[in-house]
Amino acid sequence: MIDKLSIFGLILGLAAILGGQALEGGHISSLVQPTAFLIVLGGTFGAVMLQSPFPVFMQGVRMMGWAFRSPKVQQMPVVEQVVRWSQVARKEGLLALESQIASMPDPFARKGLQLLVDGAEPDRLREVLEVEVTVYENHLRNAAKIWDAAGGYAPTVGILGAVMGLIHVMENLSDPAKLGGGIAVAFVATIYGVGLANLVFLPVAKKLLAHVGRLVSLREMMIDGLVSIANGDNPRIIESRLLGYLEEKPKTVAKVAAKPAAKPAARPAAR
Numbered sequence: 001m002i003d004k005l006s007i008f009g010l011i012l013g014l015a016a017i018l019g020g021q022a023l024e025g026g027h028i029s030s031l032v033q034p035t036a037f038l039i040v041l042g043g044t045f046g047a048v049m050l051q052s053p054f055p056v057f058m059q060g061v062r063m064m065g066w067a068f069r070s071p072k073v074q075q076m077p078v079v080e081q082v083v084r085w086s087q088v089a090r091k092e093g094l095l096a097l098e099s100q101i102a103s104m105p106d107p108f109a110r111k112g113l114q115l116l117v118d119g120a121e122p123d124r125l126r127e128v129l130e131v132e133v134t135v136y137e138n139h140l141r142n143a144a145k146i147w148d149a150a151g152g153y154a155p156t157v158g159i160l161g162a163v164m165g166l167i168h169v170m171e172n173l174s175d176p177a178k179l180g181g182g183i184a185v186a187f188v189a190t191i192y193g194v195g196l197a198n199l200v201f202l203p204v205a206k207k208l209l210a211h212v213g214r215l216v217s218l219r220e221m222m223i224d225g226l227v228s229i230a231n232g233d234n235p236r237i238i239e240s241r242l243l244g245y246l247e248e249k250p251k252t253v254a255k256v257a258a259k260p261a262a263k264p265a266a267r268p269a270a271r
Contacts, residue, residue, distance in 0.1 A: 158193015
């Protein structure tokens with residue numbers, strides 16, 4: 001699903017900066033400096049590549065799209081699925097769930113269900129699955145943090161670009177025609193560094209980490225449900241427990257949790 005708030009926020013930030021430049025009587029074209037942009041962007045990503053293993057860097061680049069298109073985190077289908085498993089296990093036993101393992105598209109759910117069918121103790125089941133969740137979380141968090149690192153490097157590289165521009169100015173003091181370009185690169189490089197860090201890199205990092213937290217919470221909910229089934233808990237109790245994980249608990253929760261009350265049997269008419 002497209003995250004309209006992220007798109008609007010980015011547009012608003014850029015519009016505020018460019019609008020302020022125009023209101024002050026400056027020309028927006030003066031902020032367009034390809035040399036400064038090359039210095040800041042190239043230097044920043046060079047530093048990020050140096051600090052990151054290749055798989056982590058590529059995963060972070062792929063995750064960039066999550067800032068504008070949220071990954072699917074469907075909690076209600078997981079709740080309904082786990083409740084169905086608990087009902088089958090309660091009526092027919094855990095071995096009855098074996099037929100559903102092959103049809104599970106999610107490898108994590110498939111592994112958890114297999115452990116459940118194999119008769120793993122609840123504590124052992126939780127321990128095995130939590131190790132996998134920890135590895136999964138660390139992998140995604142490390143990938144998301146490349147944007148946090150970029151936000152730290154960009155302003156410094158912008159200052160480096162500014163110093164390089166001033167050096168160019170000092171070398172051409174005898175040629176006034178070249179002074180303007182050097183000064184423009186110097187100040188615009190700083191703007192690019194600070195602007196990219198605070199309008200793009202750091203916000204993207206925070207957004208990605210928030211999505212990672214939601215994905216991990218979904219797996220923790222799955223673990224909780226599987227452990228409850230292994231403990232033999234009542235399906236209604238399992239459902240109520242899992243509904244506590246929902247980010248939104250409005251009318252949808254009431255529809256899922258509430259069961260229609262049985263109508264009292266009609267009493268025979270007294271003769």
